[in-house]
Amino acid sequence: MTMIERPEVDLALSKARLRLWLRLLGVARLVESELRERLRGLESTLPRFDVMAALHRAPDGLKMTELSSVLRVSNGNVTGIVDRLEQEGLATRTPVEGDRRALLVRLTPAGVESFAVLAAHHEAWVNELLGDVTREEADHLNEQLQVVRHHLMHPETKA
Amino acid sequence: MTMIERPEVDLALSKARLRLWLRLLGVARLVESELRERLRGLESTLPRFDVMAALHRAPDGLKMTELSSVLRVSNGNVTGIVDRLEQEGLATRTPVEGDRRALLVRLTPAGVESFAVLAAHHEAWVNELLGDVTREEADHLNEQLQVVRHHLMHPETKA
DNA sequence: GCATGAAGCTTTAGGCTTGAAATAATATCG
């Protein structure tokens, strides 16, 4: 196998990847800002929705640290978002049995109800915004992005 | 052609689109946070980089409003970012001939120099982060995203 | 027991982001 020995840089490939990243970022921001705007009409935000979604998936509650690691945001950040959810009666912080440092965050019944409404709208909006993407395209794109994601999280240990 | 007459909702398709969106958002955030962290090492941020990139593409300068419309962020936002760039001597605001409301923002020589360094690192980082994406994959993904983007910005006028 | 370090959470400072309100200058129209 005559492979090229560590070419300095493949300029065209580098540019192609840069284009891909810029396009990816652009699409993400476009959808994100549209969703943010629509959520605003329901008195909510994307970060709050994310937290509520995580809590909804964990009916037994999540500790603050678990929440921040699931959402991949800083712990200080979660504090603020949960503060607001708590103020509005959508979530509660309860002590954890046997560890006075930790707090278990849970959705209240009102929080569950609110989330159901938000989630239904959210899915419908995404379905609308990506309304021209066919099933095949969606699955294919999804698979490709899955590969990119995998490589991002588990970089090949290259020579 | 016996097509199904306006099915209420294609649930599986809706879910597929939702998965696609969540995956897209996840990948974007992953790359974004990595880039943010690395830029921090160069005393910069992604928003500043974006502004500088826009200014670099427009050697004759951009008005604040043009800047905010190119970057698709609010005008109040641009004010703050340009403020900081100006403080650090990387950009200037100069009056516009014949319109005392407007200001032309330009990179200073120091700004141009700083941007060159940032841009080189930025491209190398993206190239590294997407290092497992082949030329073919990059181009193909890019094309597909281009289609999604197009549809987002020009929604089909459906019956 | 008790010191030392780790774990869980909040606070803080600084920057980004938006939408809305405030200012100032220009443009339009009667």
Place this chain on the structure above:
DNA sequence: CGATATTATTTCAAGCCTAAAGCTTCATGC
């Protein structure tokens, strides 16, 4: 010309976000 609307920009309040520092509690080892 003068009233009104539009345009360019900034300011403001509120929320999001991070890294770093601080506080409390737990675990470990002596």
